[in-house]
Amino acid sequence: MAWEALQGLLFRTAGSRHARDGERMQRYFRDAATMWTHVCNSMPEPIARRVGRARLGLPSDDIPLVS
Structure with a gap:
């Protein structure tokens, strides 16, 4: 915003x-x-996907943190 x-x-x-x-x-x-183009701004989405998979007991190593 x-x-x-x-x-x-x-x-x-x-x-x-x-x-x-x-x-x-x-x-x-x-x-x-x-700041907008810094790599840290792109981290929340893959981290959330990894956490979601971990909570479901699914493997999450295939989700790259940095594209």
């Missing part, structure tokens, strides 16, 4: 002047984009 608010509302309405290098909004966007 934070990513959608940043790129969909704040960045679009801030204007191009605030998107230049060194501007605060540009740094916010760059930092948020780094």
Whole structure:
């Protein structure tokens, strides 16, 4: 939700002047984009699948944690 608010509302309405290098909004966007594409954000889904299989007594080693 934070990513959608940043790129969909704040960045679009801030204007191009605030998107230049060194501007605060540009740094916010760059930092948020780094967080959004970080590998840790893709971990909850495969972990949940592994836990679900373990609770059902099924093997879960075939589910890769990182694609």
